Amino acid sequence: MWRSRVWLTRHAAARCECDPHAPPLRGSLPPKGAKFPWGGPAGIFGPCAVVFCDQLQTMNLITFLIQCLNALQYGLLLFLVASGLTLIFGIMGVINLAHGSFYMIGAYMAFGLAPLVAGTLGGGFFATLLIGVVLAVLLGYVLEWAFFSFLYEREHLQQVLMTYGLILVFEECRSLLVGDDVHGVTPPDFLAGSLPLGDMMTYPVYRLFISGVCLALALAMYFVFSRTRLGMMIRAGSTNREMVQSLGIDIKFLYRVVFAAGVAIAVLAGMVAAPVSSVYPGMGNSVLIVCFVVVVIGGIGSIRGALLASLLIGLVDTFGKVLLPQAAGVLVYVLMALILLWKPDGLFKAG
Amino acid sequence: MKTFQKTLIAAAAVVLSTAAMAQTQVKLKVGLMLPYTGTYAALGNAIENGFRLYVAEQGGKLAGRELEFFKVDDESAPPKATDNVNKLVKRDQVDVLIGSVHSGVAMAMAKVAKDTNTLLIVPNGGADAITGPMCAPNIFRSSFSNWQPGFAMGEVAAKKGAKTAVTITWKYAAGDESVGGFKEAFEKGGGKVVKQLTLPFPNEEFQVLLTEIAAAKPDAVYTFFAGASAVKFVKDYAAAGLKKNIPLYGPGFITDGTLEAQGESAEGLFTTLHYADSLNTKRDNEFRLSYAKTYKLQPDVYAVQGYDAAQMLAIGLKATNGDVSKKAEFAAALEKAKIDSPRGPFMISKAHNPVQDFYLRQVSNKENKMVNVAVKGLADPARGCKM
Numbered sequence: 049m050w051r052s053r054v055w056l057t058r059h060a061a062a063r064c065e066c067d068p069h070a071p072p073l074r075g076s077l078p079p080k081g082a083k084f085p086w087g088g089p090a091g092i093f094g095p096c097a098v099v100f101c102d103q104l105q106t107m108n109l110i111t112f113l114i115q116c117l118n119a120l121q122y123g124l125l126l127f128l129v130a131s132g133l134t135l136i137f138g139i140m141g142v143i144n145l146a147h148g149s150f151y152m153i154g155a156y157m158a159f160g161l162a163p164l165v166a167g168t169l170g171g172g173f174f175a176t177l178l179i180g181v182v183l184a185v186l187l188g189y190v191l192e193w194a195f196f197s198f199l200y201e202r203e204h205l206q207q208v209l210m211t212y213g214l215i216l217v218f219e220e221c222r223s224l225l226v227g228d229d230v231h232g233v234t235p236p237d238f239l240a241g242s243l244p245l246g247d248m249m250t251y252p253v254y255r256l257f258i259s260g261v262c263l264a265l266a267l268a269m270y271f272v273f274s275r276t277r278l279g280m281m282i283r284a285g286s287t288n289r290e291m292v293q294s295l296g297i298d299i300k301f302l303y304r305v306v307f308a309a310g311v312a313i314a315v316l317a318g319m320v321a322a323p324v325s326s327v328y329p330g331m332g333n334s335v336l337i338v339c340f341v342v343v344v345i346g347g348i349g350s351i352r353g354a355l356l357a358s359l360l361i362g363l364v365d366t367f368g369k370v371l372l373p374q375a376a377g378v379l380v381y382v383l384m385a386l387i388l389l390w391k392p393d394g395l396f397k398a399g
Numbered sequence: 400m401k402t403f404q405k406t407l408i409a410a411a412a413v414v415l416s417t418a419a420m421a422q423t424q425v426k427l428k429v430g431l432m433l434p435y436t437g438t439y440a441a442l443g444n445a446i447e448n449g450f451r452l453y454v455a456e457q458g459g460k461l462a463g464r465e466l467e468f469f470k471v472d473d474e475s476a477p478p479k480a481t482d483n484v485n486k487l488v489k490r491d492q493v494d495v496l497i498g499s500v501h502s503g504v505a506m507a508m509a510k511v512a513k514d515t516n517t518l519l520i521v522p523n524g525g526a527d528a529i530t531g532p533m534c535a536p537n538i539f540r541s542s543f544s545n546w547q548p549g550f551a552m553g554e555v556a557a558k559k560g561a562k563t564a565v566t567i568t569w570k571y572a573a574g575d576e577s578v579g580g581f582k583e584a585f586e587k588g589g590g591k592v593v594k595q596l597t598l599p600f601p602n603e604e605f606q607v608l609l610t611e612i613a614a615a616k617p618d619a620v621y622t623f624f625a626g627a628s629a630v631k632f633v634k635d636y637a638a639a640g641l642k643k644n645i646p647l648y649g650p651g652f653i654t655d656g657t658l659e660a661q662g663e664s665a666e667g668l669f670t671t672l673h674y675a676d677s678l679n680t681k682r683d684n685e686f687r688l689s690y691a692k693t694y695k696l697q698p699d700v701y702a703v704q705g706y707d708a709a710q711m712l713a714i715g716l717k718a719t720n721g722d723v724s725k726k727a728e729f730a731a732a733l734e735k736a737k738i739d740s741p742r743g744p745f746m747i748s749k750a751h752n753p754v755q756d757f758y759l760r761q762v763s764n765k766e767n768k769m770v771n772v773a774v775k776g777l778a779d780p781a782r783g784c785k786m
Contacts, residue, residue: 111614118606219436228440230627232634232660242640248613250640255606325603326634326660328627330437334601369598369607377570377599 110246115366121255123362124262125321127355129335130342131269132313135306137340138349139286142199143207146214147339148332150311153187154180154318155327156222159231173236180319181312188311192304200289200303219330228329235323254323261320265313269351282306286349341380345387347394356395426467427721429712430487432498432508435472438601438626439500441656442701443472446522448694449705450497453713456689461709462716469493475601477503484511494518494723497708500701502526502545502573509533518715518723522708523701527576530752532783536730539751541707543673544779545573545623548650549580551671551757551773552621556581556648557588561618564590567608568623570597577623577650585621593617603631609639620645625652630660637664651675651760651767656699658765668762673753674700674742675760675769686741700742707740711747714738750781 133147157180165176195214199207234240235254242250273279285292285299293299318332325331342361346353361380368379375382387395431450433443447470454466469491471483480503487493488511495518499505505524512519513535521529521538525545529538556564564585568574574597582592594615596608612620620641624632633653636642642664651672654665686706690698711733718732719725733751737744745755759773 108614111610114610114613115607118610122604122606228435228444230441230630230657230660232630232662234662242638244640246613248616248641248644249610250638252638254638324631324635324638326627326630328438328630329440331627333437334603365604366607369604370611373570373597377602 114245114249114251115370117251119362119366120359121259121362122366123359124259125317126338126342126361127358128258128262128265128317128320129314130339130354130358131265131351132310132317133339134343134346134349134351134354135310135313137343138354139282140196140200140303140306141286142196143204143211144196144310145208145211145336146218147310147314148334148336149215149218150184150188150314150332151318151321151335152222152330152332153218154184154315155233155322155325155331156226156318157183157315158233158319158322159327160226162233173239177316177319181316184312184315185308187315188308189304191311192307196307197300197304215332222329230326230328232326233322252324258320258324261316265316266351266355273351278305338380341384343394345384345394347391347396350394350396353394353396427461427464427495427716427723428469428491428493429466430469430471430491430493430496430498432471432473432483432487432496432504434475434500434504435470437475438628439475440626442500442523442626445656445696445699445701446497446500446705446708448690448696449698449702449707450522450709452690452693452702453706453709455693457713461713462719462721464716464721473499473501473504475499475501475504477501477507480504480507481511484508488512488515488517495520495712497522497705499524502576503571505529506533506572509535509538512538516726518726518729520708520711522704524573525576526572527779527782528572530748530750530779530784531781534750534781534784534786536786537726539711539730539733539747540753541711542704542753543755544752545576546580546583546779547755547777548652548671548673548757549577549582549621549623550584551580551759551777552648552650553581553584553586553590554588555669555671555759555773556619556621557585557590559619559646561585561590561646563593563617564619564621565594565596565612565615565617566592566621567596567598567605567612569600569602569628571600573625574600574623578621581621581648590618592621601628603628605632605635606639609635609641612641612645613639617645620647622647622649622653624649625655626657629653630657633657633661633668634664651700654760654762654767656701658762658767662765665762669770670760670762670767671757671773672700672760672767673745673755673757674703675758676766677768678741678743678758680741680743682739682743683741698741703741707738707742710738710740711736748778748781750779750784750786752779752781754778 129151136142136144161176161180165171165179169175195210239254239257242252245251281297281302285302289299342354342357346357364379364383369376431447433446434440435443454461469487471486473480473483484507487496496508496512497520498508500523502524505521506526506528508519509529513533516537519538521540523542525543527544527546530540530544566578568578578595585592596611598608622632629652636647647668649670651670654668654670658665687698690702714736715729715733719728733747737746743756745753748754754776756772757774757777759770760767761770
């Protein structure tokens with residue numbers, strides 16, 4: 049143990065402090081029997097750590113800071129998409145595979161509504177957003193009434209089957225209405241600029257705007273859930289439906305509102321993300337998986353957990369791509385596995 | 400009386416079934432395995448449109464045989480590919496397979512086609528191996544090998560005076576091979592590929608790797624993406640401010656069928672491909688007019704590849720009088736043929752990959768305008784093909 053500490057500190061100090069004069073570490077493997085501070089043999093992790101440090105060494109401070117910004121921004125975008133799922137899956141207990149479709153619908157709304165809004169109301173980015181969200185609330189309300197209200201008492205398998213069916217229906221409707229082409233959405237003029245970053249790069253203002261929307265949404269959700277009467281009723285309803293009902297609260301209506309809010313948040317996420325992600329068939333499916341990862345890591349039903357999990361995934365994904373590109377695809381799932389081993393209920397279990 | 404009725408029914412059944420058999424013998428079963436959903440959906444549709452256009456121009460028949468289509472959506476998912484091909488080969492018992500776009504899926508198709516000796520024409524998927532180690536007398540390609548456009552661009556980039564380059568692509572066969580072709584020609588021309596960035600398919604968070612490019616400051620960037628992800632990459636590259644500092648090069652797929660969505664961010668990009676929007680030959684103009692009239696859409700390279708897949712099938716069928724079981728004669732006819740493609744006439748190599756001109760194109764006004772011929776009659780080296 050002592051030897052390993054010495055080895056680690058010596059190498060880490062020499063190699064990982066971005067010292068340009070440090071000799072390359074690749075090839076110099078840890079001494080036999082060396083152990084990492086957590087007690088495992090270094091043999092397996094050694095070469096991995098070596099590549100890791102090697103890459104860190106080549107990264108200068110500005111690049112590192114930009115990458116941190118990228119990680120933060122990606123994490124916040126993830127939270128924006130996943131928070132609607134946390135509401136529906138975490139609080140109402142319905143496994144909603146169609147969540148990705150709501151995200152897709154949002155993106156297509158950003159593409160399709162903009163010319164309509166420009167024609168009738170004279171345009172405006174925020175007017176389009178507002179109309180999109182209103183439509184989404186209506187859609188969510190109707191969907192809950194027609195489909196989801198029958199699912200609360202059912203098994204998870206039936207929920208999965210029905211919401212998977214909804215994905216197919218939404219995809220087919222999209223194909224009939226808009227076609228299968230890829231479309232670009234232009235951000236509004238006042239957000240179209242970019243800020244210089246280092247000597248080579250610029251950072252699009254619109255990405256900062258997305259981060260702002262995410263933060264505002266996170267705060268608003270936190271406020272509603274922990275500080276208002278509505279939030280209290282929702283939390284109570286998720287713990288004991290019958291008891292809340294017997295207190296004279298219309299739980300059916302309440303759930304309909306929560307579901308509509310969840311759909312509206314997903315649609316908003318799609319609309320806000322459309323200018324950077326562009327709009328294309330099946331765009332919801334890739335988002336869906338990582339959303340579930342967020343909800344599972346964060347702890348089912350916890351908004352605080354979802355935010356933390358999103359940021360964590362953003363960090364792991366970003367630095368995974370830079371430092372361990374060979375394993376970038378699986379790192380997020382490794383993170384999930386590790387966290388579930390450590391805390392089987394996720395970081396924050398709603399209670 | 401009863402026995403009479405029974406015989407009558409039996410006779411009717413026999414007549415009906417032979418009629419049905421005759422019917423299936425006449426119609427050639429064509430299995431289309433293409434992506435109709437996902438990031439490559441538009442490409443799959445363009446290929447089918449092109450294929451059907453040629454068949455329609457021949458009056459709905461190839462070498463006197465009517466066609467019956469069987470369609471499977473492959474979702475660009477290699478894990479499902481083998482099952483999907485088997486649906487067409489075993490369940491529908493198709494005579495010829497057409498597909499697919501994704502290189503990994505096309506590889507799985509080639510494997511099944513080789514094992515079951517089914518005729519296969521690949522209308523896009525450029526995996527080098529299909530006309531390399533896996534080449535077979537019954538496997539053909541109407542498109543390109545991933546190596547080809549990459550190699551052409553490597554020559555162009557070196558001639559433009561770039562000394563260092565960074566490559567960025569998805570970590571799968573098509574990306575690796577495209578970058579491999581570029582690297583081979585670029586380093587032969589005196590350049591050096593200093594960094595090879597990859598991300599898993601179909602991941603689209605490019606911002607991280609764009610930051611890496613900015614930190615490396617190369618003379619040029621070579622990229623391979625296609626479909627919706629090509630749109631996003633080109634937009635992100637411009638939005639990150641890299642476009643004005645480091646020229647972006649790539650195979651034509653990064654700007655084909657995507658220009659409408661890419662808008663201003665693609666303006667001025669140089670790409671290499673075996674097709675361009677302004678070839679202005681009689682053959683191409685006729686094709687474009689006819690395609691636009693039929694589908695109310697402008698054709699792209701994928702439509703041309705679908706169209707040529709049908710042409711190649713027609714040539715083979717003609718030589719064998721519509722009998723696809725004569726594989727050797729089918730192949731011999733194609734190896735000799737000069738295919739009159741809208742892209743310009745091309746030949747089929749010994750390994751059954753097109754030997755064709757590669758154009759240098761530049762994006763201007765949402766069109767991939769031809770600049771010049773970058774490499775004439777470029778043939779894939781067909782490494783590993785024993786045929």
